[in-house]
Amino acid sequence: MRAQRIWKVNGATNVGQLQSRLDDLNKRLNELESQHPESWKIEELKSSALSLSREIDDIRCAEATAALSELLRK
Numbered sequence: 001m002r003a004q005r006i007w008k009v010n011g012a013t014n015v016g017q018l019q020s021r022l023d024d025l026n027k028r029l030n031e032l033e034s035q036h037p038e039s040w041k042i043e044e045l046k047s048s049a050l051s052l053s054r055e056i057d058d059i060r061c062a063e064a065t066a067a068l069s070e071l072l073r074k
Contacts (some may be wrong), residue, residue, distance in 0.1 A: 015059050022052040 029045045036042075 015063075018056045022049060022056065024049055024052055025049045025052065033058070 025045055025048055029042060032039050032042050032045065049060065
């Protein structure tokens, strides 16, 4: 089984910060693709953007799981 990252969920602040970083990466990607379509930096930025997207998804899933667990406990 693959190791999973454990997140300490602090609410929307973490997701908001990560989403902001992802938005910045996507903006930079669009700029690079229009200026230098074959640039190696594009692949690095895409990789970073995918990683951030996964982090955001992991946090959102952890928050939803915690909320569901709380509801089921009641």
